[in-house]
Amino acid sequence: MERLFRSLKSEWIPEMGYSSVREAKQNISYYLMDYYNWQRPHQHNDGVPPALPRIGLGACPVLVDLYKNRNDT
Template identity: 55%
Template structure:
């Protein structure tokens, strides 16, 4: 998203202050970020508790479990119902 709020000097300076590298898709290329949008959409709709987490530690542990499940056991229709890891093994 290259919206005004993300390209403003104030926002970009704040990112630099915290040593955060900004990442945006190329102008007019909405598909550049599609894999990450899909990942985060699935994370929010399938996994995260409705009330959020009670601590950063709890969130980190739970998200680590989700990433492992997403990559190793969650079946993806785009991959002919294989996990990303299984699909990578086929490509190797």
């Protein structure tokens, strides 16, 4: 969480702040709900935003089998 807020403050919020609470809410909501999760490259994910699916990531066979076995009975 702290890293998210650091990124928000250092990358997004204007130095002079916002002219209104409404503007701040809209702008920060966009950053959190759209830009940060869907567009912004993340170093931890090799530059991939966290909301994008990972290429080559397949199903875990153990979990698939466990799910099938529980639902077959």
